[in-house]
Amino acid sequence: MTGRSTPWPGIADDVDQPRANGGPGDDDTLRERLESAADAVDAPDVVFAVSRHGRRTLHCAGTAPPPPVPRQDLRYEIGSASKTFTGLLLAQLVRRGLLTGGEPAAACLDPGRRTGADPVTLAHLITHTAGLPALPADFYRRALPAWRTNPYGRYPAERVTDAFLRYRPRHRPGTRWHYSNFGVAVLGHALSAVSGTAWEDLLATHVLRPLGLSGTALRAEDPKADAVGHGKDGRTPTLAFDAGGFEAAGAVRATPHDLLTFLEAHLDPDGFPPADALRAVRTPVLRRGWGHRHVHTVAWFRHPTDGGPMYFHSGATLGQQAFLGFRPDTGTALAAMCTRRFRAHDPFVTTAYGFLAED
Template sequence: MTAGPPPWPGIDDDTDATAEGGVLGNAGTGRTTSADDEDALRERAARAVAAIDAPDVVFAVSRNGRRTLHCGGSTPHPPVPREDLRYEIGSASKTFTGLLLARLIRRGLLTGGEPAAAWLDPGRRTGASPATLAHLLTHTAGLPTLPADFYRRALPAWRTNPYGRYPAERVVDAFLRHRPRHRPGTRWQYSNFGVAVLGHALAGAAGTAWEELLGTHVLRPLGLDGTALRPEDPKTDAVGHGKDGRTPALAFDAGGFAAAGAVRATPHDLLTFLEAHLDPAGSPLAGALSAVRTPVLRRGLGHRHVHTMAWFRHPTDGGPLYFHSGATLGQQAFLGFRPDTGTALAALCTRRFRSRDAFIATAYALLADQ
């Protein structure tokens, strides 16, 4: 892999531009948490859990390094405590992929400006405006949400495991055959397809399987021993449920879309992941963690929608709030953090809500009010 000029502002700088001034983290908030604050937080977490009608629910909060976990659900307590189960986080996996690319850039192995096709088909000639690694990560590569033939191939397993019917080689082939309607970098469209392709391109660039690449550069440096990319143990893997909240769902098979949605993790691992974002300076991935807090894309009327390499970013009275949600066929997740208050939240449930999504709204509100 080769390096060159970085394609994004701030990506080669350890300064966290998102807070409009220096690095903020657990040690930088200048806040202390009183006993009353902790009691209020526990009460709010308990109310949030009670508001979600799902077999298993976990709201895990870290504030200034102190963790509060509240668990519940509509079913009896499982043999393994809910806080120790490994949950599918779906599209929130993209935050891990974003951090991985930032890590590879920080180490001088990539810039993000490389054409993706160069790593997927080395002998292929690229045009004047190729889709780059940065385009894939920021949903600006001109790709649809899913490949054109995805639905046809997935339909026989639509209610069980549609992604499992679309393996890695088909993802890569669909990308190499795709002709975008718009020049890469000019329009934003959320794309599982694009981030999946990015995962294969990074694996090709490194000459390393995706799972090992993520483990080497993100999971092991952060000590995320309770995080995996596939089902590992039926006793400790949370069981998802369909929209009725009763019908069990099969464990999620991401097929060729691992980089876009394969991560499953324990609540404590997710808090460790988020706490690293709150205090980048204390992490072995300091530069990359600061980079993924830096805005790289603004879109919409008045550029009101702000994105970083890994997170959606919303303003609050005290500073920016970062978040990403995700879902599989039977589970949902919400991850977010606020550097101004030193607060991180990992919310998880084992039910897929398909309308009037109280889960995401409840999780977002809990973080926004901290």
């Protein structure tokens, strides 16, 4: 099997991390499930981190030799799962009365600009109903020379905002759902512009520091602290992801423990400062698809289970993948990461989703 050619198959490290209300003791069934899930992923580095009612269990494995820093202490690129941080940030700004969500994005970016009768609002951008494509029309032309290395890094912030201000949606905003990295990136720049605060500082002030997420950043800072991604073959290292002007859509990198803290806050909002915002991002805001089966909040995809809804979001960069999810009915949170680029029939997301859905 591709990626199993190294002499270290099956290397694993289980770590039990009891929280304030957690007790000692092993859960053999959970450990077996975690080991099975990690083996199914087949990547150089794999971490499945689970929290059940505040008690954490992490299983680390991979086809590569263990890095100098334990896998559970590295920061991993979470790609589009970064949008859950952006959604929470917007909800926090709205709950604090700093915004309503109904502000026209163009007016935030260009205060002197006139907007039409149906402008694209901040709420449209975060809910993927702004009528924008997945990426700007000229993104591919600019990104092509670096397609296998760092295509987003060739598309800076000013090009994102310029492309948005020039774009004319084909459909009236709010009438159709289309997943858009472009739209959430624009939201990040609009929030920065209207607040007069850089995106990194805005996120740190309203999300990272209140939740105590000291192991979360928007760019690689230390080779010893950041996980190294790999190509589809599971062997070729990739460069650290550069989000360019798409920071709000995919720049977050974080440790498994920080991601569990982030998810635990959603499970038990009362224990964290932005409690109202954490509750707000669990509220469904739209339905789409045949029979309106697909439910979304401002930050999460929401699917039903026998016991109640589960919330999740996945993400990928050119060399890593991530899955975040939580289930209020079972008090379970899952943060899963791997350092192998998505390929056809990749098992990572389906494995992580199945693990949480069957919990």
